Amino acid sequence: MTCPIDPLFQLDLRLAVDGDRVTDEALSACSQDLGAAMCRLMGLPRGAGFLELDPDAWALTECKRVAEQLASHASCLLVLGIGGSALGAVALRDALPGRIAAGRRLEVLDSVDPDSVRRCMAGLDPQDTALAVVSKSGATAESLALLRVFIPWLREVHGDAWKQRVVAITDADSGSLRTFASQEALAALPIPGGVGGRFSVLTAVGLLPAAFLGLDCDELLRGAAEQRQQALHEAYEDNLAWRVAALHHLWRDQLTNTVWLSYCDRLQALGMWFRQLVAESLGKVGEQGRRRGWTALVARGAADQHSQLQLWRDGPRRELFTVLSAGDDAEAAALTLGAIDKLPGAWLGDQSLSALQEASRRGMMATLVDTGAPVLGLHVENLTEASVGALIVFWETVVALVGLLEGIDPFSQPAVEDAKRFTAGMLGREDCRDDAQRALALLALDRK
Numbered sequence: 504m505t506c507p508i509d510p511l512f513q514l515d516l517r518l519a520v521d522g523d524r525v526t527d528e529a530l531s532a533c534s535q536d537l538g539a540a541m542c543r544l545m546g547l548p549r550g551a552g553f554l555e556l557d558p559d560a561w562a563l564t565e566c567k568r569v570a571e572q573l574a575s576h577a578s579c580l581l582v583l584g585i586g587g588s589a590l591g592a593v594a595l596r597d598a599l600p601g602r603i604a605a606g607r608r609l610e611v612l613d614s615v616d617p618d619s620v621r622r623c624m625a626g627l628d629p630q631d632t633a634l635a636v637v638s639k640s641g642a643t644a645e646s647l648a649l650l651r652v653f654i655p656w657l658r659e660v661h662g663d664a665w666k667q668r669v670v671a672i673t674d675a676d677s678g679s680l681r682t683f684a685s686q687e688a689l690a691a692l693p694i695p696g697g698v699g700g701r702f703s704v705l706t707a708v709g710l711l712p713a714a715f716l717g718l719d720c721d722e723l724l725r726g727a728a729e730q731r732q733q734a735l736h737e738a739y740e741d742n743l744a745w746r747v748a749a750l751h752h753l754w755r756d757q758l759t760n761t762v763w764l765s766y767c768d769r770l771q772a773l774g775m776w777f778r779q780l781v782a783e784s785l786g787k788v789g790e791q792g793r794r795r796g797w798t799a800l801v802a803r804g805a806a807d808q809h810s811q812l813q814l815w816r817d818g819p820r821r822e823l824f825t826v827l828s829a830g831d832d833a834e835a836a837a838l839t840l841g842a843i844d845k846l847p848g849a850w851l852g853d854q855s856l857s858a859l860q861e862a863s864r865r866g867m868m869a870t871l872v873d874t875g876a877p878v879l880g881l882h883v884e885n886l887t888e889a890s891v892g893a894l895i896v897f898w899e900t901v902v903a904l905v906g907l908l909e910g911i912d913p914f915s916q917p918a919v920e921d922a923k924r925f926t927a928g929m930l931g932r933e934d935c936r937d938d939a940q941r942a943l944a945l946l947a948l949d950r951k
Contacts, residue, residue: 514879574633579627584672584708588672591704594709595716639699650680654669666688705723723888728892731900752909761798762802816871828881831857835857839855929943
């Protein structure tokens with residue numbers, strides 16, 4: 504079955520339905536559970552705010568205003584953040600390179616590796632760089648550490664005028680980053696309380712960098728709103744998010760890995776965002792203490808046909824595949840192979856690179872289907888702000904529904920919080936001293 508959301512994207516489910524284990528009848532039988540899960544999702548006091556973002560809200564206007572202010576001082580924006588505070592901005596930038604305003608540049612630093620930080624700094628001009636520091640809690644050690652490196656770097660060149668080049672994106676009311684922004688009279692944009700970090704791409708976390716690059720944020724939110732309406736109101740048969748959630752739910756006892764296999768390099772960074780979304784949302788202890796979750800793998804066609812396909816075909820059967828493709832713009836589609844007789848590969852003729860990429864995609868899918876692996880096909884004919892916005896809300900909805908079907912909280916991240924407190928404690932934070940002692944005790948255990 505091919506389900507279209509014209510003209511944003513198409514999803515082909517035919518090759519993911521198994522005649523014995525995952526049938527059309529089993530998928531339909533999930534519809535009642537999915538309806539109940541959707542009602543629970545909308546009734547949750549926190550987490551599901553990604554389905555309630557208002558495209559006409561003050562937040563978008565403020566993002567545009569701050570972006571213009573920063574762009575009046577610099578042509579490069581450096582985002583300091585980690586995880587959900589960084590991956591969304593990279594995904595938007597890489598998905599839409601042809602739509603970025605001339606001369607605008609976005610860099611994202613999500614590492615405190617000293618060598619990476621040094622190289623990042625060496626590649627930037629403080630005269631032409633603005634900063635966006637992103638942390639919902641306002642207490643993320645890595646983000647605050649990077650801020651403490653780059654503020655002096657800016658201040659050395661601009662003096663007190665560094666403040667005009669910095670924006671804080673954080674909780675609306677609390678946290679040390681919010682306090683710092685207020686004390687220094689910095690521009691500050693809120694992350695809504697009901698939206699978790701990995702679900703925050705369509706808040707200021709992603710919209711500010713997108714607006715700085717000159718992307719059409721109104722269209723981004725329009726596509727998101729269309730997909731949101733479909734997820735909330737369409738019947739099961741036409742509801743893409745429900746059907747893909749049902750597929751993951753029904754395959755959960757046979758498979759453990761969900762693979763994002765993209766035959767469009769522009770969608771590769773969105774795959775890295777998808778990986779975090781799946782891992783942090785679904786890797787939980789569920790009912791009766793059972794460990795649940797999917798391991799999200801991100802692969803790139805056709806390169807990974809030459810590195811991963813052998814394992815996928817003949818190794819343990821663990822994967823559900825989503826194979827992604829996108830239409831090419833006119834210039835890319837016009838790239839053809841040179842028809843010179845003496846060049847090797849004469850059998851390729853003068854076909855286009857697009858034709859080769861498409862043949863590789865279909866060949867990969869055929870190889871996977873031949874082994875009995877479930878394969879979803881997802882095609883975006885026009886990769887625009889609207890289609891990217893729709894894809895973001897689509898996968899957010901799928902992942903949230905899968906979690907609720909499994910009886911887990913898809914919006915918590917207890918393991919991440921534990922690691923944050925262990926880290927802060929070992930760096931001397933007063934209220935995390937007990938956590939530091941526990942961490943050191945764990946590391947001292949004799950596991951022989």
